[in-house]
Amino acid sequence: MNHYSYHSHTADVIMKVRAESLNELFETAMRGTGNLLKNNFCKQTAASSIEKKIVVHSVDLIALLIDFLSEVLLNSHIDKTIYCNLNIVKLTDREIEATISGSSVEYFDEDIKAVTYHEADVFKQKNNQWEASIIFDI
Protein backbone atom coordinates (compact mmCIF):
# COMPACT_ATOMS: atom_id res chain seq x y z
CA MET A 1 0.00 0.00 0.00
CA ASN A 2 1.28 3.46 -0.89
CA HIS A 3 2.04 5.59 2.09
CA TYR A 4 4.02 8.60 3.27
CA SER A 5 4.74 9.97 6.73
CA TYR A 6 6.53 13.01 8.13
CA HIS A 7 9.16 12.84 10.87
CA SER A 8 11.20 15.36 12.86
CA HIS A 9 14.65 16.53 11.83
CA THR A 10 16.76 19.20 13.63
CA ALA A 11 15.39 22.18 11.75
CA ASP A 12 13.18 20.49 9.25
CA VAL A 13 11.02 17.58 8.14
CA ILE A 14 11.89 14.13 6.79
CA MET A 15 9.27 12.47 4.63
CA LYS A 16 9.35 8.68 4.42
CA VAL A 17 7.58 7.23 1.40
CA ARG A 18 6.57 3.64 0.60
CA ALA A 19 4.96 2.43 -2.63
CA GLU A 20 4.21 -0.69 -4.66
CA SER A 21 6.09 0.53 -7.74
CA LEU A 22 8.61 3.19 -8.75
CA ASN A 23 5.91 5.15 -10.59
CA GLU A 24 3.75 5.12 -7.49
CA LEU A 25 6.71 6.11 -5.33
CA PHE A 26 7.12 9.30 -7.37
CA GLU A 27 3.38 10.03 -7.25
CA THR A 28 3.12 9.33 -3.51
CA ALA A 29 6.15 11.55 -2.82
CA MET A 30 4.58 14.33 -4.88
CA ARG A 31 1.29 14.06 -2.96
CA GLY A 32 3.19 14.02 0.32
CA THR A 33 4.93 17.24 -0.71
CA GLY A 34 1.59 18.80 -1.66
CA ASN A 35 0.01 17.81 1.64
CA LEU A 36 2.92 19.37 3.50
CA LEU A 37 2.53 22.63 1.57
CA LYS A 38 -1.13 22.70 2.49
CA ASN A 39 -2.46 20.43 5.17
CA ASN A 40 -4.13 17.36 3.62
CA PHE A 41 -4.89 19.27 0.42
CA CYS A 42 -4.31 16.30 -1.89
CA LYS A 43 -6.42 14.06 0.35
CA GLN A 44 -9.40 16.39 0.07
CA THR A 45 -9.16 17.82 -3.43
CA ALA A 46 -9.94 15.62 -6.38
CA ALA A 47 -10.24 18.32 -9.06
CA SER A 48 -7.21 19.26 -11.13
CA SER A 49 -7.62 22.45 -13.09
CA ILE A 50 -3.96 23.19 -13.82
CA GLU A 51 -1.70 20.94 -15.84
CA LYS A 52 2.04 21.12 -16.56
CA LYS A 53 4.40 18.93 -18.56
CA ILE A 54 7.78 18.36 -16.97
CA VAL A 55 10.96 16.60 -18.04
CA VAL A 56 13.81 16.06 -15.59
CA HIS A 57 17.23 14.45 -16.18
CA SER A 58 19.51 13.56 -13.27
CA VAL A 59 22.71 11.70 -12.44
CA ASP A 60 20.94 8.76 -10.74
CA LEU A 61 17.64 7.63 -9.28
CA ILE A 62 18.03 9.36 -5.91
CA ALA A 63 18.90 12.66 -7.57
CA LEU A 64 16.02 12.13 -10.01
CA LEU A 65 13.43 11.90 -7.22
CA ILE A 66 14.84 15.01 -5.51
CA ASP A 67 15.14 16.96 -8.77
CA PHE A 68 11.61 15.91 -9.77
CA LEU A 69 10.15 17.09 -6.44
CA SER A 70 12.18 20.32 -6.74
CA GLU A 71 10.64 20.90 -10.16
CA VAL A 72 7.14 20.29 -8.78
CA LEU A 73 7.86 22.60 -5.84
CA LEU A 74 9.12 25.31 -8.18
CA ASN A 75 5.89 25.08 -10.18
CA SER A 76 3.87 25.17 -6.96
CA HIS A 77 5.61 28.38 -5.91
CA ILE A 78 5.33 30.07 -9.28
CA ASP A 79 1.71 29.01 -9.98
CA LYS A 80 0.50 29.08 -6.33
CA THR A 81 -0.75 25.59 -7.07
CA ILE A 82 -0.63 22.27 -5.24
CA TYR A 83 0.07 19.41 -7.62
CA CYS A 84 -1.53 16.13 -6.54
CA ASN A 85 -1.78 14.04 -9.69
CA LEU A 86 1.00 12.58 -11.78
CA ASN A 87 0.78 10.95 -15.18
CA ILE A 88 4.14 9.43 -16.06
CA VAL A 89 5.01 9.10 -19.73
CA LYS A 90 8.55 7.84 -19.20
CA LEU A 91 10.51 6.91 -16.09
CA THR A 92 14.04 5.50 -15.98
CA ASP A 93 16.78 5.73 -13.34
CA ARG A 94 17.90 9.04 -14.80
CA GLU A 95 14.91 10.58 -16.53
CA ILE A 96 11.28 11.35 -15.92
CA GLU A 97 8.80 12.76 -18.42
CA ALA A 98 5.37 13.40 -16.98
CA THR A 99 2.33 15.59 -16.67
CA ILE A 100 1.52 16.98 -13.24
CA SER A 101 -1.87 18.44 -12.41
CA GLY A 102 -3.37 20.19 -9.45
CA SER A 103 -5.40 23.09 -8.15
CA SER A 104 -4.53 26.63 -7.26
CA VAL A 105 -4.55 27.82 -3.66
CA GLU A 106 -4.55 31.25 -2.05
CA TYR A 107 -1.77 30.44 0.38
CA PHE A 108 0.41 27.60 1.65
CA ASP A 109 0.44 26.38 5.25
CA GLU A 110 4.13 25.54 5.15
CA ASP A 111 6.94 27.26 3.29
CA ILE A 112 9.10 24.53 1.78
CA LYS A 113 12.26 26.38 0.77
CA ALA A 114 13.81 23.40 -0.96
CA VAL A 115 13.81 19.64 -1.39
CA THR A 116 17.31 18.64 -0.32
CA TYR A 117 19.71 15.85 -1.30
CA HIS A 118 20.64 15.56 2.39
CA GLU A 119 20.32 11.91 3.48
CA ALA A 120 18.05 11.32 0.48
CA ASP A 121 17.49 7.69 -0.35
CA VAL A 122 15.52 5.51 -2.76
CA PHE A 123 15.66 1.73 -2.59
CA LYS A 124 13.70 -1.42 -3.32
CA GLN A 125 12.89 -3.74 -0.44
CA LYS A 126 13.12 -7.54 -0.67
CA ASN A 127 9.33 -7.66 -0.91
CA ASN A 128 9.59 -5.49 -4.04
CA GLN A 129 8.21 -2.44 -2.29
CA TRP A 130 9.93 0.87 -3.01
CA GLU A 131 10.94 3.20 -0.23
CA ALA A 132 12.36 6.70 -0.15
CA SER A 133 13.32 9.33 2.39
CA ILE A 134 13.45 13.03 1.62
CA ILE A 135 14.38 15.98 3.82
CA PHE A 136 12.71 19.33 3.20
CA ASP A 137 14.27 22.64 4.12
CA ILE A 138 11.36 24.54 5.66
Place this chain on the structure above:
Amino acid sequence: MIDKSQLQKKSDFLWEIPMTTRADMRVPAHVYALPEIIESMSDDRSLQQLVNVTTLPGIQKAAIVMPDIHEGYGFPIGGIAATLYPDGVISPGGIGYDINCGVRLLVSNLEYDDIKDKAEQIAIELYNKIPSGVGKGGEIKLTQEEMDEVLTEGAEWAVRKKMGFAEDLASMESMGRLKDADPNAVSDHAKKRGFDQLGTIGSGNHFVEVSRVDEIFDNLTAERFGIKNNQIVILIHTGSRGLGHQVATDYLKIMLDAMPNYNIKVPDRELACVPFSSAEGQNYYKAMCAAANFAWCNREVITWEIREAWKQLFPNKNELQLLYDVSHNIAKIEEHEIDGKLQKLIVHRKGATRSFGPRHDEIPERFQETGQPVIIPGSMGTASYILAGTSQSMLTTFGSSCHGAGRALSRRASKRQVNVAHLEKELNEKGIYVRAGSRTGVAEEAPEAYKDIDLVIETVHRANIALKVARLRPVSVIKG
Protein backbone atom coordinates in the same frame (compact mmCIF):
# COMPACT_ATOMS: atom_id res chain seq x y z
CA MET B 1 30.19 8.24 12.48
CA ILE B 2 32.12 11.16 13.96
CA ASP B 3 30.90 12.20 17.39
CA LYS B 4 31.99 14.42 20.25
CA SER B 5 34.18 11.69 21.78
CA GLN B 6 36.62 12.43 18.93
CA LEU B 7 37.05 16.07 19.94
CA GLN B 8 40.45 16.94 21.36
CA LYS B 9 40.46 19.87 23.75
CA LYS B 10 42.79 22.71 22.70
CA SER B 11 41.52 25.29 25.19
CA ASP B 12 38.38 26.08 27.18
CA PHE B 13 36.66 27.19 23.99
CA LEU B 14 38.43 25.38 21.14
CA TRP B 15 38.31 21.70 20.20
CA GLU B 16 39.92 19.89 17.32
CA ILE B 17 39.21 16.81 15.26
CA PRO B 18 42.70 16.04 13.91
CA MET B 19 43.44 15.28 10.27
CA THR B 20 44.34 11.73 11.19
CA THR B 21 40.72 10.97 12.12
CA ARG B 22 39.73 10.11 8.56
CA ALA B 23 41.90 9.41 5.54
CA ASP B 24 40.11 11.87 3.26
CA MET B 25 40.54 14.92 5.53
CA ARG B 26 42.67 17.67 3.95
CA VAL B 27 42.71 19.91 7.06
CA PRO B 28 41.68 19.50 10.71
CA ALA B 29 38.23 20.50 12.01
CA HIS B 30 37.91 23.20 14.67
CA VAL B 31 34.93 23.56 16.98
CA TYR B 32 34.48 26.73 19.04
CA ALA B 33 32.37 25.89 22.09
CA LEU B 34 32.53 26.10 25.87
CA PRO B 35 32.59 22.72 27.64
CA GLU B 36 28.92 23.20 28.66
CA ILE B 37 27.94 23.40 24.99
CA ILE B 38 29.96 20.30 24.11
CA GLU B 39 28.34 18.39 26.98
CA SER B 40 24.85 19.27 25.85
CA MET B 41 25.54 18.70 22.15
CA SER B 42 23.02 16.33 20.65
CA ASP B 43 24.12 13.29 18.70
CA ASP B 44 23.13 14.82 15.40
CA ARG B 45 25.40 14.65 12.36
CA SER B 46 26.88 18.11 12.68
CA LEU B 47 30.42 16.92 13.55
CA GLN B 48 30.26 14.31 10.80
CA GLN B 49 29.28 17.12 8.43
CA LEU B 50 32.14 19.29 9.66
CA VAL B 51 34.63 16.50 8.94
CA ASN B 52 33.06 16.07 5.50
CA VAL B 53 33.74 19.78 4.85
CA THR B 54 37.46 19.21 5.54
CA THR B 55 37.60 17.08 2.37
CA LEU B 56 36.71 19.93 -0.02
CA PRO B 57 39.37 20.52 -2.67
CA GLY B 58 41.39 23.64 -1.94
CA ILE B 59 40.24 24.06 1.69
CA GLN B 60 42.72 26.00 3.82
CA LYS B 61 43.79 25.77 7.46
CA ALA B 62 40.67 24.17 8.99
CA ALA B 63 36.96 23.59 8.62
CA ILE B 64 35.56 25.67 11.45
CA VAL B 65 32.26 25.66 13.28
CA MET B 66 30.83 28.15 15.74
CA PRO B 67 29.14 27.36 19.09
CA ASP B 68 25.65 27.62 17.55
CA ILE B 69 26.49 24.45 15.61
CA HIS B 70 23.69 22.17 14.48
CA GLU B 71 23.02 19.81 11.62
CA GLY B 72 22.43 21.41 8.24
CA TYR B 73 22.57 20.12 4.67
CA GLY B 74 26.06 19.07 3.72
CA PHE B 75 27.62 21.83 5.81
CA PRO B 76 26.79 22.14 9.49
CA ILE B 77 25.04 25.37 10.46
CA GLY B 78 27.61 27.67 12.03
CA GLY B 79 30.25 26.48 9.55
CA ILE B 80 33.11 28.37 7.89
CA ALA B 81 35.25 27.00 5.07
CA ALA B 82 37.83 28.97 3.10
CA THR B 83 39.13 27.57 -0.18
CA LEU B 84 42.04 28.83 -2.23
CA TYR B 85 41.23 31.41 -4.91
CA PRO B 86 40.80 30.85 -7.84
CA ASP B 87 40.95 27.07 -8.26
CA GLY B 88 39.62 25.90 -4.91
CA VAL B 89 35.95 24.91 -4.93
CA ILE B 90 32.82 26.91 -4.36
CA SER B 91 29.92 24.96 -2.86
CA PRO B 92 26.31 26.20 -2.67
CA GLY B 93 25.90 24.03 0.44
CA GLY B 94 28.50 26.23 2.15
CA ILE B 95 26.24 29.22 1.70
CA GLY B 96 22.84 27.65 2.23
CA TYR B 97 19.47 27.81 0.51
CA ASP B 98 18.67 31.23 1.94
CA ILE B 99 21.47 33.18 0.25
CA ASN B 100 22.47 36.30 2.22
CA CYS B 101 20.12 35.57 5.04
CA GLY B 102 21.23 38.27 7.43
CA VAL B 103 20.42 40.74 10.13
CA ARG B 104 20.37 44.50 10.41
CA LEU B 105 19.86 46.73 13.39
CA LEU B 106 18.10 50.09 13.39
CA VAL B 107 18.81 52.49 16.21
CA SER B 108 15.97 54.75 17.38
CA ASN B 109 16.01 57.94 19.42
CA LEU B 110 13.44 56.48 21.82
CA GLU B 111 13.86 54.88 25.22
CA TYR B 112 11.93 51.98 26.68
CA ASP B 113 9.84 54.33 28.85
CA ASP B 114 8.66 56.08 25.66
CA ILE B 115 7.15 52.90 24.24
CA LYS B 116 6.47 50.41 27.02
CA ASP B 117 2.74 51.14 27.02
CA LYS B 118 2.62 50.78 23.25
CA ALA B 119 4.32 47.41 22.81
CA GLU B 120 1.19 45.66 21.54
CA GLN B 121 0.22 48.56 19.29
CA ILE B 122 3.72 48.57 17.78
CA ALA B 123 3.46 44.86 17.04
CA ILE B 124 0.09 45.36 15.34
CA GLU B 125 1.21 48.39 13.31
CA LEU B 126 4.42 46.74 12.11
CA TYR B 127 2.59 43.50 11.33
CA ASN B 128 0.10 45.42 9.20
CA LYS B 129 2.86 47.28 7.37
CA ILE B 130 5.35 44.47 6.69
CA PRO B 131 4.15 41.55 4.59
CA SER B 132 5.09 38.36 6.41
CA GLY B 133 4.18 34.70 6.40
CA VAL B 134 4.34 31.61 4.22
CA GLY B 135 4.93 32.55 0.58
CA LYS B 136 3.46 35.98 1.26
CA GLY B 137 4.03 38.51 -1.51
CA GLY B 138 4.27 42.25 -0.99
CA GLU B 139 2.98 45.41 -2.61
CA ILE B 140 5.96 45.64 -4.96
CA LYS B 141 5.64 43.54 -8.11
CA LEU B 142 8.90 43.73 -10.05
CA THR B 143 8.91 43.70 -13.83
CA GLN B 144 11.63 41.59 -15.45
CA GLU B 145 13.67 44.72 -16.07
CA GLU B 146 13.27 45.91 -12.49
CA MET B 147 14.21 42.47 -11.17
CA ASP B 148 17.47 42.60 -13.12
CA GLU B 149 18.12 46.07 -11.71
CA VAL B 150 17.59 44.81 -8.15
CA LEU B 151 19.87 41.82 -8.75
CA THR B 152 22.56 44.15 -10.09
CA GLU B 153 22.24 47.14 -7.76
CA GLY B 154 21.23 45.54 -4.44
CA ALA B 155 20.24 48.06 -1.77
CA GLU B 156 21.14 50.95 -4.09
CA TRP B 157 17.96 50.14 -6.06
CA ALA B 158 15.80 50.84 -3.03
CA VAL B 159 17.65 54.11 -2.41
CA ARG B 160 17.22 55.09 -6.07
CA LYS B 161 13.47 54.36 -5.76
CA LYS B 162 13.21 56.53 -2.62
CA MET B 163 12.72 53.49 -0.39
CA GLY B 164 15.95 53.97 1.49
CA PHE B 165 18.53 56.55 2.50
CA ALA B 166 21.86 56.93 0.70
CA GLU B 167 23.62 57.04 4.07
CA ASP B 168 22.27 53.54 4.85
CA LEU B 169 24.53 52.06 2.16
CA ALA B 170 27.72 52.80 4.09
CA SER B 171 26.33 50.79 7.00
CA MET B 172 25.98 47.51 5.13
CA GLU B 173 28.45 44.74 4.53
CA SER B 174 29.83 45.36 1.00
CA MET B 175 27.70 48.54 0.92
CA GLY B 176 24.69 46.34 0.14
CA ARG B 177 25.92 45.39 -3.31
CA LEU B 178 28.21 42.68 -4.64
CA LYS B 179 29.63 43.98 -7.92
CA ASP B 180 30.19 40.51 -9.41
CA ALA B 181 26.44 39.91 -9.60
CA ASP B 182 25.06 38.94 -12.99
CA PRO B 183 21.28 38.69 -13.38
CA ASN B 184 21.78 36.55 -16.47
CA ALA B 185 23.19 33.81 -14.25
CA VAL B 186 19.88 33.66 -12.33
CA SER B 187 17.22 31.42 -13.90
CA ASP B 188 13.88 32.85 -14.99
CA HIS B 189 12.29 30.43 -12.53
CA ALA B 190 14.21 31.94 -9.64
CA LYS B 191 13.24 35.43 -10.75
CA LYS B 192 9.58 34.36 -10.95
CA ARG B 193 9.74 33.06 -7.37
CA GLY B 194 11.01 36.43 -6.19
CA PHE B 195 9.07 38.91 -8.30
CA ASP B 196 6.56 39.82 -5.54
CA GLN B 197 8.76 39.13 -2.50
CA LEU B 198 10.74 42.35 -2.16
CA GLY B 199 9.92 43.96 1.18
CA THR B 200 8.64 40.73 2.77
CA ILE B 201 10.11 38.80 5.69
CA GLY B 202 8.71 35.32 4.90
CA SER B 203 8.25 32.65 7.53
CA GLY B 204 10.38 30.28 9.61
CA ASN B 205 12.87 31.95 11.91
CA HIS B 206 12.67 35.30 10.11
CA PHE B 207 11.34 38.26 12.04
CA VAL B 208 11.25 41.94 12.80
CA GLU B 209 11.82 42.64 16.47
CA VAL B 210 11.62 45.84 18.48
CA SER B 211 14.02 45.46 21.40
CA ARG B 212 15.39 47.49 24.25
CA VAL B 213 19.04 47.67 25.19
CA ASP B 214 19.16 45.73 28.41
CA GLU B 215 22.83 45.76 29.33
CA ILE B 216 25.99 47.44 28.08
CA PHE B 217 29.21 45.43 28.39
CA ASP B 218 31.63 47.83 26.69
CA ASN B 219 30.76 51.49 27.25
CA LEU B 220 33.31 52.93 24.86
CA THR B 221 32.35 50.76 21.90
CA ALA B 222 28.64 51.14 22.67
CA GLU B 223 29.09 54.89 22.58
CA ARG B 224 30.86 54.68 19.21
CA PHE B 225 27.98 52.50 17.95
CA GLY B 226 25.48 55.05 19.29
CA ILE B 227 23.99 52.51 21.70
CA LYS B 228 22.71 53.46 25.16
CA ASN B 229 21.09 51.55 27.97
CA ASN B 230 17.28 51.33 27.66
CA GLN B 231 17.39 52.57 24.09
CA ILE B 232 14.90 51.12 21.60
CA VAL B 233 16.38 49.35 18.59
CA ILE B 234 14.88 47.23 15.80
CA LEU B 235 16.27 43.97 14.41
CA ILE B 236 15.38 42.70 10.93
CA HIS B 237 16.21 39.08 10.12
CA THR B 238 15.47 37.80 6.61
CA GLY B 239 17.18 36.96 3.32
CA SER B 240 16.70 36.47 -0.40
CA ARG B 241 13.38 34.63 -0.04
CA GLY B 242 12.23 32.23 -2.78
CA LEU B 243 14.64 33.71 -5.30
CA GLY B 244 17.68 32.68 -3.28
CA HIS B 245 16.21 29.25 -2.51
CA GLN B 246 15.76 28.61 -6.22
CA VAL B 247 19.28 29.82 -7.12
CA ALA B 248 20.67 27.30 -4.60
CA THR B 249 18.43 24.49 -5.89
CA ASP B 250 19.32 25.24 -9.54
CA TYR B 251 23.07 25.29 -8.97
CA LEU B 252 23.22 22.28 -6.65
CA LYS B 253 21.84 20.24 -9.53
CA ILE B 254 24.21 21.87 -12.03
CA MET B 255 27.17 21.08 -9.77
CA LEU B 256 26.10 17.51 -9.09
CA ASP B 257 25.95 16.95 -12.83
CA ALA B 258 29.29 18.72 -13.44
CA MET B 259 31.43 17.29 -10.60
CA PRO B 260 32.60 14.20 -12.56
CA ASN B 261 34.09 16.55 -15.19
CA TYR B 262 36.46 17.87 -12.52
CA ASN B 263 37.11 14.47 -10.87
CA ILE B 264 35.54 15.75 -7.66
CA LYS B 265 33.90 13.32 -5.28
CA VAL B 266 32.24 14.48 -2.07
CA PRO B 267 30.94 12.41 0.85
CA ASP B 268 27.53 14.11 0.76
CA ARG B 269 25.56 15.33 -2.27
CA GLU B 270 24.75 18.59 -0.50
CA LEU B 271 28.49 19.35 -0.60
CA ALA B 272 28.33 19.40 -4.40
CA CYS B 273 31.02 21.79 -5.61
CA VAL B 274 33.13 22.77 -8.59
CA PRO B 275 36.32 24.80 -8.95
CA PHE B 276 35.56 28.49 -8.45
CA SER B 277 37.37 29.24 -11.73
CA SER B 278 35.23 26.80 -13.75
CA ALA B 279 32.33 28.01 -15.89
CA GLU B 280 29.81 26.45 -13.48
CA GLY B 281 31.63 27.92 -10.48
CA GLN B 282 31.70 31.38 -11.99
CA ASN B 283 28.03 31.24 -12.97
CA TYR B 284 27.02 30.16 -9.48
CA TYR B 285 29.16 32.88 -7.89
CA LYS B 286 27.58 35.54 -10.11
CA ALA B 287 24.08 34.20 -9.36
CA MET B 288 24.83 34.02 -5.63
CA CYS B 289 26.03 37.64 -5.70
CA ALA B 290 22.79 38.61 -7.49
CA ALA B 291 20.68 36.78 -4.88
CA ALA B 292 22.72 38.46 -2.14
CA ASN B 293 21.91 41.82 -3.71
CA PHE B 294 18.21 40.90 -3.72
CA ALA B 295 18.46 40.17 0.02
CA TRP B 296 20.14 43.51 0.80
CA CYS B 297 17.51 45.32 -1.22
CA ASN B 298 14.82 43.32 0.61
CA ARG B 299 16.12 44.36 4.03
CA GLU B 300 16.37 47.98 2.85
CA VAL B 301 12.74 47.98 1.63
CA ILE B 302 11.61 46.41 4.92
CA THR B 303 13.52 49.19 6.71
CA TRP B 304 11.52 51.72 4.68
CA GLU B 305 8.26 49.96 5.65
CA ILE B 306 9.30 50.12 9.30
CA ARG B 307 10.25 53.79 9.02
CA GLU B 308 6.82 54.53 7.54
CA ALA B 309 5.08 52.69 10.39
CA TRP B 310 7.35 54.39 12.93
CA LYS B 311 6.31 57.83 11.63
CA GLN B 312 2.69 56.96 12.34
CA LEU B 313 3.47 55.51 15.74
CA PHE B 314 5.81 58.28 16.85
CA PRO B 315 5.08 61.43 14.82
CA ASN B 316 7.57 63.60 16.72
CA LYS B 317 10.45 61.25 17.48
CA ASN B 318 10.85 58.76 14.69
CA GLU B 319 14.53 58.68 13.80
CA LEU B 320 15.74 55.21 12.81
CA GLN B 321 19.40 54.98 11.83
CA LEU B 322 20.97 51.86 10.43
CA LEU B 323 23.78 50.67 12.71
CA TYR B 324 24.91 47.84 10.41
CA ASP B 325 23.66 45.05 8.15
CA VAL B 326 25.45 41.69 8.29
CA SER B 327 25.10 38.56 6.21
CA HIS B 328 25.37 35.10 7.71
CA ASN B 329 24.85 32.90 4.62
CA ILE B 330 27.30 33.94 1.92
CA ALA B 331 30.60 33.35 0.14
CA LYS B 332 33.03 36.25 -0.21
CA ILE B 333 36.41 36.70 -1.85
CA GLU B 334 38.66 37.92 0.96
CA GLU B 335 42.32 38.11 1.85
CA HIS B 336 43.54 36.23 4.92
CA GLU B 337 46.91 35.16 6.22
CA ILE B 338 47.87 31.55 5.46
CA ASP B 339 51.29 30.35 6.62
CA GLY B 340 52.45 33.92 7.12
CA LYS B 341 51.37 35.11 3.66
CA LEU B 342 48.29 37.06 2.59
CA GLN B 343 46.20 34.80 0.39
CA LYS B 344 43.02 35.43 -1.61
CA LEU B 345 40.35 32.97 -0.46
CA ILE B 346 36.74 32.04 -1.15
CA VAL B 347 35.29 32.26 2.36
CA HIS B 348 32.04 30.31 2.81
CA ARG B 349 29.95 31.34 5.81
CA LYS B 350 26.92 29.16 6.47
CA GLY B 351 25.24 30.40 9.60
CA ALA B 352 28.31 32.44 10.51
CA THR B 353 28.69 36.23 10.66
CA ARG B 354 31.62 38.23 9.38
CA SER B 355 33.51 39.68 12.34
CA PHE B 356 36.22 41.92 10.92
CA GLY B 357 38.32 43.73 13.48
CA PRO B 358 39.59 47.32 13.72
CA ARG B 359 41.54 48.92 10.85
CA HIS B 360 40.19 46.64 8.14
CA ASP B 361 39.65 48.21 4.69
CA GLU B 362 36.28 46.49 4.27
CA ILE B 363 34.57 48.14 7.21
CA PRO B 364 33.22 51.70 7.37
CA GLU B 365 35.35 54.58 8.60
CA ARG B 366 33.26 55.04 11.76
CA PHE B 367 34.05 51.48 12.90
CA GLN B 368 37.78 51.61 12.17
CA GLU B 369 38.65 51.89 15.87
CA THR B 370 36.05 49.43 17.18
CA GLY B 371 35.78 46.66 14.61
CA GLN B 372 32.53 46.04 12.74
CA PRO B 373 29.26 45.55 14.61
CA VAL B 374 28.37 41.84 14.74
CA ILE B 375 24.63 41.45 15.26
CA ILE B 376 23.44 38.16 16.72
CA PRO B 377 19.71 37.53 17.01
CA GLY B 378 18.37 35.24 19.71
CA SER B 379 14.97 33.57 19.99
CA MET B 380 11.90 35.71 20.66
CA GLY B 381 11.74 35.22 24.42
CA THR B 382 15.43 35.56 25.19
CA ALA B 383 18.21 37.96 24.27
CA SER B 384 19.98 39.20 21.17
CA TYR B 385 23.46 40.69 21.19
CA ILE B 386 25.55 43.40 19.59
CA LEU B 387 29.22 42.43 19.44
CA ALA B 388 32.30 43.97 17.86
CA GLY B 389 34.62 42.19 15.43
CA THR B 390 38.24 41.60 16.45
CA SER B 391 41.69 41.30 14.91
CA GLN B 392 41.97 37.88 16.57
CA SER B 393 39.10 36.57 14.42
CA MET B 394 41.21 37.39 11.36
CA LEU B 395 43.89 35.01 12.63
CA THR B 396 41.68 32.15 13.81
CA THR B 397 38.27 32.04 12.09
CA PHE B 398 38.76 33.85 8.77
CA GLY B 399 37.18 36.90 10.40
CA SER B 400 33.99 35.11 11.42
CA SER B 401 31.75 34.64 14.42
CA CYS B 402 28.48 32.91 15.35
CA HIS B 403 25.04 33.82 13.93
CA GLY B 404 22.41 32.98 16.55
CA ALA B 405 21.42 30.60 19.30
CA GLY B 406 21.21 27.51 17.12
CA ARG B 407 18.24 25.17 17.14
CA ALA B 408 17.93 22.53 19.83
CA LEU B 409 14.49 21.15 18.85
CA SER B 410 13.11 20.43 15.41
CA ARG B 411 10.23 22.57 14.23
CA ARG B 412 7.86 19.61 14.47
CA ALA B 413 9.07 18.74 17.97
CA SER B 414 8.52 22.37 18.99
CA LYS B 415 4.99 22.32 17.64
CA ARG B 416 4.29 19.16 19.63
CA GLN B 417 5.83 20.39 22.87
CA VAL B 418 4.87 24.06 22.98
CA ASN B 419 1.48 25.28 24.17
CA VAL B 420 1.13 28.50 22.17
CA ALA B 421 -1.53 30.10 24.41
CA HIS B 422 0.64 29.43 27.46
CA LEU B 423 3.75 30.73 25.67
CA GLU B 424 2.00 33.93 24.55
CA LYS B 425 0.77 34.54 28.09
CA GLU B 426 4.25 33.97 29.47
CA LEU B 427 5.75 36.38 26.93
CA ASN B 428 3.06 39.02 27.62
CA GLU B 429 3.86 38.80 31.32
CA LYS B 430 7.46 39.63 30.43
CA GLY B 431 6.23 42.62 28.40
CA ILE B 432 6.82 40.90 25.03
CA TYR B 433 4.11 41.06 22.37
CA VAL B 434 4.19 38.73 19.37
CA ARG B 435 2.22 39.19 16.19
CA ALA B 436 2.50 36.21 13.85
CA GLY B 437 0.87 34.90 10.70
CA SER B 438 0.18 31.57 12.35
CA ARG B 439 0.19 30.10 15.83
CA THR B 440 2.29 27.16 14.66
CA GLY B 441 4.92 29.67 13.53
CA VAL B 442 5.09 30.95 17.12
CA ALA B 443 5.40 27.40 18.48
CA GLU B 444 8.21 26.57 16.05
CA GLU B 445 10.24 29.53 17.22
CA ALA B 446 9.59 29.23 20.96
CA PRO B 447 12.60 29.97 23.18
CA GLU B 448 12.84 26.31 24.23
CA ALA B 449 13.44 25.33 20.59
CA TYR B 450 16.83 27.07 20.80
CA LYS B 451 20.08 26.61 22.66
CA ASP B 452 21.20 28.99 25.37
CA ILE B 453 22.34 32.07 23.45
CA ASP B 454 24.25 33.38 26.47
CA LEU B 455 26.63 30.40 26.27
CA VAL B 456 27.07 30.86 22.52
CA ILE B 457 27.98 34.52 23.01
CA GLU B 458 30.21 33.76 25.98
CA THR B 459 32.18 31.34 23.78
CA VAL B 460 32.91 33.84 20.99
CA HIS B 461 33.69 36.54 23.58
CA ARG B 462 36.16 34.36 25.47
CA ALA B 463 37.68 33.16 22.20
CA ASN B 464 38.12 36.85 21.32
CA ILE B 465 36.54 36.39 17.88
CA ALA B 466 33.77 38.90 18.68
CA LEU B 467 33.46 40.94 21.86
CA LYS B 468 30.27 41.71 23.76
CA VAL B 469 29.04 45.28 23.45
CA ALA B 470 25.37 45.18 24.42
CA ARG B 471 22.48 42.81 25.11
CA LEU B 472 18.96 43.35 23.80
CA ARG B 473 15.63 42.09 25.13
CA PRO B 474 12.56 41.82 22.87
CA VAL B 475 9.52 44.07 23.29
CA SER B 476 7.44 43.55 20.13
CA VAL B 477 8.02 40.69 17.68
CA ILE B 478 6.62 40.28 14.17
CA LYS B 479 6.85 36.81 12.67
CA GLY B 480 5.67 35.08 9.53
